[in-house]
Amino acid sequence: MMRDRAGPSGAAVTVEPPATTDFDAIVVGAGPAGSAAALELARAGHSVALLERGPFPGSKNVYGGVVYGRVLDELIPDWFERAPVQRWITRRQTMLLSDERSLTVDFRSQNWGSAPYNGATTYRAEFDSWLADHAQQAGAVLVPSTVVTSLLRTSGGRVVGVRTDREQGDLTARVVIACDGVNSFLAKQAGLYPGEHAEHTTLGVKETLALPKETIDERFGVSGSDGVDIEILGGTGGVPGGGFVYTNHDTLSVGLVLGLPGLAKAGLRPEEILAELKRHPSIRPLVRGAELVEYSAHLIPEGGYRTMPRLVGDGLLVAGDAAAMCLAAGIWLEGVNFALGSGMYAGRAAARALAADDPKRLREYRTLLADSFVLADHRKLRNAPALVLSDRVQQRYPGLVCDLVEGMFTVENPAPKPGLRRLLRRSAKRNGVGLHQLARDALTGLRSFG
Amino acid sequence: MADSGSGPLVVVAMRWVDTHARVDALTGRVSTDARGAGPSEADRCALEHGLRIAQAAAGRCVAVSLAPEPATDMLRDALACGAHAVLRVDPGHAAGAGNTDDRADSGAATAQALAQAVRDELGHPDLVLTGDHSADRGTGATPAFLAAELGCAQALGLVELSYTDGHLVGLRRLDRGRRERLAIPLPAVCSVEPAGVRLRRANLRATLAARTATIPVVPSDPAALAAQPVAVRSVRPYRPRAKELPPPQGSDPRQRLLRLTGAHEEREPPRVVVTDDAGRAADELLDYLRGKGFLA
Ligand SMILES: Cc1cc2nc3c(=O)[nH]c(=O)nc-3n(C[C@H](O)[C@H](O)[C@H](O)COP(=O)(O)OP(=O)(O)OC[C@H]3O[C@@H](n4cnc5c(N)ncnc54)[C@H](O)[C@@H]3O)c2cc1C
Numbered sequence: 108m109m110r111d112r113a114g115p116s117g118a119a120v121t122v123e124p125p126a127t128t129d130f131d132a133i134v135v136g137a138g139p140a141g142s143a144a145a146l147e148l149a150r151a152g153h154s155v156a157l158l159e160r161g162p163f164p165g166s167k168n169v170y171g172g173v174v175y176g177r178v179l180d181e182l183i184p185d186w187f188e189r190a191p192v193q194r195w196i197t198r199r200q201t202m203l204l205s206d207e208r209s210l211t212v213d214f215r216s217q218n219w220g221s222a223p224y225n226g227a228t229t230y231r232a233e234f235d236s237w238l239a240d241h242a243q244q245a246g247a248v249l250v251p252s253t254v255v256t257s258l259l260r261t262s263g264g265r266v267v268g269v270r271t272d273r274e275q276g277d278l279t280a281r282v283v284i285a286c287d288g289v290n291s292f293l294a295k296q297a298g299l300y301p302g303e304h305a306e307h308t309t310l311g312v313k314e315t316l317a318l319p320k321e322t323i324d325e326r327f328g329v330s331g332s333d334g335v336d337i338e339i340l341g342g343t344g345g346v347p348g349g350g351f352v353y354t355n356h357d358t359l360s361v362g363l364v365l366g367l368p369g370l371a372k373a374g375l376r377p378e379e380i381l382a383e384l385k386r387h388p389s390i391r392p393l394v395r396g397a398e399l400v401e402y403s404a405h406l407i408p409e410g411g412y413r414t415m416p417r418l419v420g421d422g423l424l425v426a427g428d429a430a431a432m433c434l435a436a437g438i439w440l441e442g443v444n445f446a447l448g449s450g451m452y453a454g455r456a457a458a459r460a461l462a463a464d465d466p467k468r469l470r471e472y473r474t475l476l477a478d479s480f481v482l483a484d485h486r487k488l489r490n491a492p493a494l495v496l497s498d499r500v501q502q503r504y505p506g507l508v509c510d511l512v513e514g515m516f517t518v519e520n521p522a523p524k525p526g527l528r529r530l531l532r533r534s535a536k537r538n539g540v541g542l543h544q545l546a547r548d549a550l551t552g553l554r555s556f557g
Numbered sequence: 558m559a560d561s562g563s564g565p566l567v568v569v570a571m572r573w574v575d576t577h578a579r580v581d582a583l584t585g586r587v588s589t590d591a592r593g594a595g596p597s598e599a600d601r602c603a604l605e606h607g608l609r610i611a612q613a614a615a616g617r618c619v620a621v622s623l624a625p626e627p628a629t630d631m632l633r634d635a636l637a638c639g640a641h642a643v644l645r646v647d648p649g650h651a652a653g654a655g656n657t658d659d660r661a662d663s664g665a666a667t668a669q670a671l672a673q674a675v676r677d678e679l680g681h682p683d684l685v686l687t688g689d690h691s692a693d694r695g696t697g698a699t700p701a702f703l704a705a706e707l708g709c710a711q712a713l714g715l716v717e718l719s720y721t722d723g724h725l726v727g728l729r730r731l732d733r734g735r736r737e738r739l740a741i742p743l744p745a746v747c748s749v750e751p752a753g754v755r756l757r758r759a760n761l762r763a764t765l766a767a768r769t770a771t772i773p774v775v776p777s778d779p780a781a782l783a784a785q786p787v788a789v790r791s792v793r794p795y796r797p798r799a800k801e802l803p804p805p806q807g808s809d810p811r812q813r814l815l816r817l818t819g820a821h822e823e824r825e826p827p828r829v830v831v832t833d834d835a836g837r838a839a840d841e842l843l844d845y846l847r848g849k850g851f852l853a
Contacts, residue, residue: 129765162595163592163593165592166592232590232593236592248769250765271761273759273760273761273764274758274761275760276760277761278761400579
């Protein structure tokens with residue numbers, strides 16, 4: 108007797124190699140990575156099943172965030188005319204928070220408010236469904252409310268399908284693409300992850316706060332469908348991580364990304380830290396009077412390049428968060444476009460391998476990724492996650508910068524104005540930062556971001 | 558008996574609703590999202606009963622819905638669970654308007670449109686099953702209207718339903734914990750509460766087959782939907798009526814104001830009963846109610 112709802116099991120199931128398969132390819136997870144992979148495969152004329160555990164794509168996803176469009180240009184050329192967009196990001200802020208102070212770098216560009224656009228806020232329930240619709244229209248078969256519980260493997264280790272939590276739930280294919288998101292148990296079952304990676308995982312918590320559109324426009328200084336993306340360093344109650352505020356049409360997404368080990372050590376509850384963030388003098392005026400309509404939490408793989416698993420197995424490819432491809436480097440939190448890109452290349456490589464009937468050609472996935480922004484950005488920023496989540500960047504630099512700027516802007520005449528060097532020395536000392544260390548971190552930052 | 562001449566024709570009428578609809582507290586405006594929509598728990602139970610009865614009576618179970626295009630997935634799920642056929646009756650208005658449309662609120666119009674489509678497409682049903690009332694603004698009137706339309710017996714709000722040896726038997730909850738057992742003659746319309754049974758989970762093969770099956774659609778009878786006994790014409794914020802109070806006596810404005818606010822009046826402050834002993838708390842509450850004259 109099968110359980111009514113089964114979770115993933117620990118080990119792959121060994122089966123005889125099937126004489127014929129149900130589908131050419133099975134994609135697990137209808138997030139951005141999965142739908143992009145299924146879309147590519149279906150367009151290439153292959154039969155593909157897209158399995159999703161939620162009742163519809165996006166139903167399990169926590170996110171009212173920013174999706175950047177350039178990768179979509181390749182996947183769905185006129186995406187910006189049809190995608191379910193909340194607002195186009197025309198104003199981008201990076202905010203350093205320390206105690207009651209903040210320093211914000213505020214950039215706006217009306218260029219981003221017209222085609223081909225740069226970034227947009229969207230609701231994942233809408234965006235993922237829209238993308239999965241494209242895959243379905245191209246011929247992929249979406250099977251929702253179905254949890255994949257294990258891989259089917261031959262005794263030789265070749266992946267030939269998946270087992271699901273439904274009765275008669277085994278499904279076979281010539282290729283399986285794991286797009287099952289963070290903590291991919293499929294990639295783990297296939298032995299592609301070398302070890303545990305809780306320390307490279309953060310917890311994203313997010314509130315959706317409803318406010319009238321006019322109030323949002325007024326508070327954030329935008330109008331029409333223009334929107335704002337604020338990325339925050341600090342404000343995490345001492346836990347390594349960061350925060351964000353995004354404007355949607357008539358809601359705000361306010362949230363935090365918190366390193367798991369730091370959160371466990373601090374013994375704080377994420378919703379308390381979020382409440383504290385909303386009380387900060389720089390955030391409070393933005394969220395005042397808003398009505399909470401949703402609270403949600405989800406894990407994010409933030410380790411980047413150094414923590415990625417092997418991307419290709421025998422009959423298996425891994426893409427998106429399942430392959431730790433979320434780029435989290437302080438001023439950037441981009442997972443969707445990396446998921447879209449890697450899913451697209453995984454689908455493309457699988458389609459070519461299927462067409463050539465040569466499983467070895469699955470390895471081209473790695474080459475396609477290496478030639479694209481997906482691995483190029485991750486490789487370039489491989490040191491960024493460690494730097495950004497370091498104690499110094501998290502705890503000391505926001506205070507140092509706020510001290511420095513406060514010193515610059517505080518008028519103390521008749522005392523003469525202090526020089527910048529003196530102010531820097533004073534702020535560094537106050538915040539327990541050695542100037543050598545500061546220079547070293549600046550160099551690492553320059554190498555990563557420069 | 559159904560036209561098919563085999564077993565009985567069991568029709569399950571399923572309403573497609575957004576069970577997570579949001580209501581604007583100020584205007585009462587309901588916003589729905591087609592993605593999270595589906596049958597209510599009672600409708601799911603109705604389908605399970607329909608499948609069981611059709612199997613026991615060697616008949617056919619057909620799931621029918623008066624709903625817009627996005628409801629197709631609900632009917633696919635019914636097929637995957639074992640319905641022999643499905644039918645979508647299209648209300649014939651802008652896609653997605655579905656549940657927010659006033660016409661869907663009219664049990665009479667819904668019943669008329671469903672009955673017409675079922676008669677035209679499937680023949681006269683032996684048994685029609687529905688949930689007891691729809692999850693969105695449902696009054697529970699549709700099954701009764703359906704019975705009237707089809708000229709059937711009706712047994713509404715059942716908590717149990719079984720078919721043995723050619724007999725349909727239902728159990729209904731009555732007030733004060735009593736139950737009523739009914740022998741239901743066919744043809745009948747029965748509505749069921751979300752109790753007793755749970756809709757089976759479709760197996761993967763059937764689910765895959767249903768994903769690509771063609772779902773038949775017929776337009777609803779325009780005359781049926783023209784009958785609109787209830788229509789919401791506008792929504793406004795709820796404003797309670799002003800409470801009329803006698804004007805305060807006296808000519809001193811301060812005293813009048815004080816009297817108006819009741820600031821200096823004797824009154825019992827509100828009290829919170831905090832005790833570990835539930836019995837004592839209950840006694841205290843009862844004493845209070847007795848003291849106020851609410852209990853004899
Ligand atoms: C709070 C928060 C804020 C974020 N903000 C941003 C942002 O602003 N911009 C940005 O680009 N990124 C952001 N991200 C990151 C982004 O959400 C992810 O990087 C992205 O969703 C990864 O896409 P994916 O397709 O790889 O995985 P997912 O989106 O996680 O999709 C995986 C899918 O697989 C399904 N699934 C999982 N296991 C199974 C199984 N066993 N069987 C069947 N289905 C399964 C899931 O239900 C899900 O639909 C944010 C993340 C969080 C948590």
